Amino acid sequence: MTERAAIDRRAFFRGAGAAAASLAAGLAAPAIAQARPRVVVVGGGAGGATAAKYLLRHGADLDVVMIEANRIYVTPFTSNLYLGGLKPHAALEYGYDNLIGRGVRPIFATVSEVDRAARRVWLADGTAVGYDRLVLSPGIDFVWDAVPGYSQAAAETMPHAWRGGAQVALLKRRLDAVPDGGTIVMLAPPNPYRCPPAPYERVCMMALSLQRRGVKNARIVILDAKDHFAMQPLFSDGWDRHYTGMVEWQPPEIHGGIKAVDPKAMTVTTDLETIKAALVNVIPPQVAGELGHAAGLTDASGFCPVDAGTMKSLIDPYVHVIGDAAIGGDFPKSGFAANNEAKNAAMVIRHELLGERLLPVRFTNHCWSTIAPDDAVKNGARYVPKDGTITMLDPYTSQRDEPPELRAKQAREAVGWYRGMTTDMFG
Ligand SMILES: Cc1cc2nc3c(=O)[nH]c(=O)nc-3n(C[C@H](O)[C@H](O)[C@H](O)COP(=O)(O)OP(=O)(O)OC[C@H]3O[C@@H](n4cnc5c(N)ncnc54)[C@H](O)[C@@H]3O)c2cc1C
Incomplete structure (x- = not known):
């Protein structure tokens, strides 16, 4: 075993407490027959971190394993402000201690393969992790050539x-x-x-x-x-x-x-x-994060088609795809959207595995763009699932002739949005 693999396994079992006894039996198989069904979340970014947190929102009644390649997540959102000198790089960085405190068990490793038939994922070091439900939020990949x-x-x-x-x-x-x-x-x-x-x-x-x-x-x-x-x-x-x-x-x-x-x-x-x-x-040009393609969950668009009401893959009902990797209608690819989708997927999974109540699905997205200090514009809309796809309602956008006071207020809103959103994801 490589040193990195040993670290990943130790990290996993630290989270797992005393249950480290049997690697093969403890990880490789789905956990439905055990006390707590296991949900594996791949990706600890905007979508994945939110999903892991909200899966445990009502207590430790699920075994939530989050697999993320990096120990520190650097938010792409507001990274432009760092380029403009309006915030330091450190203000873009998030770790996972709060999620661990909430009972999420992290594995810092790369998932190389999804065996959908056996309902398990394979890590790059050869470890298998079984699941009852899989949430994929691997972000984007590029069409390099x-x-x-x-x-x-x-x-x-x-x-x-x-x-x-x-x-x-x-x-x-x-x-x-x-x-x-x-x-x-x-x-x-x-x-x-x-x-x-x-x-x-x-x-x-x-x-x-x-x-x-x-x-x-x-x-x-x-x-x-x-x-x-x-x-x-x-x-x-x-x-x-x-x-x-x-x-x-x-x-x-x-x-x-x-x-x-x-x-x-x-x-x-x-x-x-x-x-x-x-x-x-x-x-x-962009497509779903590589794992979506490797798992056979993409369509001709290069993204993963999902049912808008549940964020379930249209290809595999045991897999929910959220965030930028998913495609399902009018919803834009944003951190705000990923956060909404993650909460919806968590609710559906808790309903299916634990019999919890389903609430009506409501999505919103608001996006602030900073043109200059004290001059920010925004757009947004509500979204509802309709005929399996996500349909936009009531779109709005800033106007060209807005007074400077309103633009300055929107710049302050953008700062508040980031603080609230990252707290909701990683807090
Ligand atoms: C410049 C810029 C500005 C933006 N501004 C905004 C904004 O103002 N508002 C807004 O809402 N959105 C904004 N966004 C968009 C936002 O960043 C993304 O929509 C959001 O991050 C998508 O979340 P995600 O979970 O799908 O992907 P990500 O946040 O990219 O997370 C994916 C995670 O999965 C991990 N991962 C991938 N593959 C594997 C694997 N095989 N094994 C283990 N881990 C894996 C990655 O390491 C990563 O941490 C902006 C983006 C950019 C680039």
Whole structure:
């Protein structure tokens, strides 16, 4: 056994208390015949952490095992504010002590395989963990080769910074090194992708950072895969007011398609031109986290189809898929949505395994985007399950001519939302 494997097994059994007696019998089989049914949650991010917590909301009547690759989760949400210098990296970091205190048993390891027939998952070290219900919240993966010249290795030079972690700190270091006259190129992804307004909020925060450093004549070129984007009039107005002349947005009909990126030369070639850049932020097209595909739970969209009322996989009723890996209608891929979906899945699982009451399903999503300090916009809606899919009701969005006081209030709301949401997930 490797040292890492030994650590993971010890960590698991520390959580498991005295029940460490039989690895094979204790972990490998589903636990329905035992005192407490076992729910395995894969992923300890926005969706997974919420699910693990809410599965134990009414007491330790379930055996909840959360398997997460990293001991510290770095929230992708509000990572743009870190780029803009509006919050420190440490304020994005969350551990799992509170969840452990609530009875969640963590295993810090990577799940390499799901054996759906036997209802167990396999860890990279060869340990099997059986389940009665599986909740998958593995986030997103990238279609790496959709951008010619881009790859996992290229991301070390041209960071995506779209899954939190070390990539965000790398992007910040590169941003802080952009010189006078330097060009930043962002490749913005096609739909559907994680957090629709976030690339454009990121542009605001990169521009703010350049401005605050006093970088002269820098510009940010967005090469978009889309013809239009979320809250476009609000962002365009914000760029004109706060970052005059710095931001240039090109839809496909202008750039004509991305022909290649070259991480060595730091160039991006489109049908129109080759741009030499000081920083390239490639946000590639997205699909469900790799485990969704490996488990055979994805469809032609690359995401995992689910029943909107229960978040159950349409392919396997013992598996609930939540968060960005799921696809099931109008609900956007956001931390807010993942948190809603996790609570719903937890309620359905507690109903099925423990006979607890089912309440009507209500989803909401509100998303704040910071254009500049004291200038934030927002959009949102309610969502209901209808004919198996998630349908949007009552959408709203900020207006261009809002007074500054309202924008400042929305900026404060965004801070409060983050505090409340991360407490709900990890507290
Ligand atoms: C720049 C940016 C800004 C954003 N802003 C907002 C915002 O303002 N509001 C909002 O609501 N949302 C926002 N989001 C979106 C939000 O971050 C995601 O929608 C949310 O994190 C999705 O949660 P998840 O649980 O699906 O995935 P994640 O939070 O990514 O969690 C997935 C977890 O699964 C783990 N994992 C994956 N595979 C395995 C495996 N095989 N074994 C073990 N562990 C595994 C990963 O390590 C990870 O911790 C933003 C995103 C970005 C990039």
